[in-house]
Amino acid sequence: MSPRKIREFFIEKLIFLSGVASIVFVALIFVFLLKEGVSLFKTIGLGDFLGGRFWYPISDPPKLGILPLILGSLLVTAGAIALAVPLGIASAFYIAEVAPPRLRDALKTCIEVLSAIPSVVLGFIGMVTLVPFIKRVFGIPTGLTAMTGSIMLALMALPTIISISEDAINSVPGEYKAGAIALGATHWQTLRRVIIHGAMPGIIAASMLGIGRVFGETMAVMMVTGNAAVIPKSLLQPVRTLTATIAAEMGEAVRGSEHFYALFAIGIVLFIISFAINVTADLFLNRGKKR
Amino acid sequence: MSAKIEVAKLNLWYGDFQALIDVDLAVREKTITALIGSSGCGKSTLLRCLDRMNDRIDGVRITGSVRIDGEDIYRMKKAELPRLRKKVGMVFQRPNPFPLSVYKNVAFGPTVHHQANHDELDALVEESLRAVNLWDELKDRLDESALGLSLEQKQRLCIARLVAVKSEVLLMDEPCSALDPVATLKIEELMRRLRADFTIVIVTHNMQQAARVSQETGFMLLGELVEFGRTPDIFTSPRDKRTEDYITGRFG
Numbered sequence A: 001m002s003p004r005k006i007r008e009f010f011i012e013k014l015i016f017l018s019g020v021a022s023i024v025f026v027a028l029i030f031v032f033l034l035k036e037g038v039s040l041f042k043t044i045g046l047g048d049f050l051g052g053r054f055w056y057p058i059s060d061p062p063k064l065g066i067l068p069l070i071l072g073s074l075l076v077t078a079g080a081i082a083l084a085v086p087l088g089i090a091s092a093f094y095i096a097e098v099a100p101p102r103l104r105d106a107l108k109t110c111i112e113v114l115s116a117i118p119s120v121v122l123g124f125i126g127m128v129t130l131v132p133f134i135k136r137v138f139g140i141p142t143g144l145t146a147m148t149g150s151i152m153l154a155l156m157a158l159p160t161i162i163s164i165s166e167d168a169i170n171s172v173p174g175e176y177k178a179g180a181i182a183l184g185a186t187h188w189q190t191l192r193r194v195i196i197h198g199a200m201p202g203i204i205a206a207s208m209l210g211i212g213r214v215f216g217e218t219m220a221v222m223m224v225t226g227n228a229a230v231i232p233k234s235l236l237q238p239v240r241t242l243t244a245t246i247a248a249e250m251g252e253a254v255r256g257s258e259h260f261y262a263l264f265a266i267g268i269v270l271f272i273i274s275f276a277i278n279v280t281a282d283l284f285l286n287r288g289k290k291r
Numbered sequence B: 001m002s003a004k005i006e007v008a009k010l011n012l013w014y015g016d017f018q019a020l021i022d023v024d025l026a027v028r029e030k031t032i033t034a035l036i037g038s039s040g041c042g043k044s045t046l047l048r049c050l051d052r053m054n055d056r057i058d059g060v061r062i063t064g065s066v067r068i069d070g071e072d073i074y075r076m077k078k079a080e081l082p083r084l085r086k087k088v089g090m091v092f093q094r095p096n097p098f099p100l101s102v103y104k105n106v107a108f109g110p111t112v113h114h115q116a117n118h119d120e121l122d123a124l125v126e127e128s129l130r131a132v133n134l135w136d137e138l139k140d141r142l143d144e145s146a147l148g149l150s151l152e153q154k155q156r157l158c159i160a161r162l163v164a165v166k167s168e169v170l171l172m173d174e175p176c177s178a179l180d181p182v183a184t185l186k187i188e189e190l191m192r193r194l195r196a197d198f199t200i201v202i203v204t205h206n207m208q209q210a211a212r213v214s215q216e217t218g219f220m221l222l223g224e225l226v227e228f229g230r231t232p233d234i235f236t237s238p239r240d241k242r243t244e245d246y247i248t249g250r251f252g
């Protein structure tokens, strides 16, 4: 073999190995998670775990129901979506279609900066500004609430939603726009009736990815939501999320205890939900490409 | 008969490059007028001047006048452009239906111009699709995406959009160049029928097409309208040597 062929042989194998490695790592992580998590179900039923209303991991015997945590996560996430998705899509349209070029560049830079702020820092800022603000505005005993978490998470999801939606809007073929304008549609009518349809798969994918980001976020939520593991009845009360539970309790759980396995089982639940969100996002992204 | 469109001393620059030079042109109502000429001579540019689609391009400068029904369209305010473009519709080289259903494509124009209420819309869509011979083919597929149609159907649909909005002038920029010969003949057949109700200006590279469908023909060369007249005259006894060279295939 010539030196070139040998080199190509090795490069090819190396690339192949890197590809395989990433699959193996994912598989290993999942197997590990499953092994540790499933151990829990030797002592407690799946229904009692997912549907249990009380999370008292260090009482005796421990109560390991994660319903309050699931509802906490869902509530905070839903609040964040309700804020971030409409705002993000509107911003994306503004940046892609309305803003003059200089303002557009400035806005895009701002959004990049926002996405670069580490979540602990954001959480910290939220703790000293937003928490007292919410407490004062609503006149409630504590500002550590689900709503505070939703607002912080919305800030974190915005950059993802805006930049991916903007890409989707920009990749709508110019001929649609020309066609609408040539029919006498105004700029706004063109946006609302044509461009948004062309960009829709990408916008949905952007929203799903934003939601995924929010759902898996830990630090900021832990710092501002109050972490009370009770079934939430309103946005203005402290909640605890799945992620915050793992982060807060992993250090103190006794290795090999039910509590320890329960945290891994929470990990599996998180993994499955996040995975489902990402797959949905991919589905929409690919549908957008095919057309 | 007075002209539907009167172009006078029209000059157009893209930045420093002059793409149209002193063009004078009169398009008669309810006729098909063809614009021929070699690539890059300014046919599309001239066509886009007639519905002010050139306004969308940066660095364009225009002098002279274009009158449609006597109204100088370059004196119109920006807010009046939708009204102009409703009256003067454009069919593009590559069929460009919207990524919406067949029905919504046709209903788009009437909706944005508030021409029809909900009940009238169904009838208008049917009438417009019939006008372009698409109704029988598509009446059961009105809710399907227009992106799934054949190229010829897409182009017909684009014409139906203009019929629905009750355009008076149809500007067609090489409307058949993406189509096969059979589809091309069918679109030409359609144009002949539409002539009864519309004033049509068509840009084409295909001289047989110009000869087949048009009553009047203009020959353009390097930004100038060299010769304009009745189609048979242009093709059998051109006055200008350059026109003769072009149509006999000596250059271009």
Ligand SMILES: Nc1ncnc2c1ncn2[C@@H]1O[C@H](COP(=O)(O)OP(=O)(O)OP(=O)(O)O)[C@@H](O)[C@H]1O
Pocket (backbone or CB within 6 Å): B014, B017, B019, B037, B038, B039, B040, B041, B042, B043, B044, B045, B046, B057, B205
């Ligand atoms: N947006 C633009 N910016 C700068 N120059 C342009 C632009 N559009 C067209 N031109 C130039 O203007 C001239 C006329 O272009 P136009 O597209 O009108 O020609 P055409 O006759 O339609 O050609 P074709 O038969 O290839 O479609 C060409 O030299 C072209 O390069």
Ligand SMILES: [Mg+2]
Pocket (backbone or CB within 6 Å): B043, B044, B045, B173
């Ligand atoms: Mg052209």
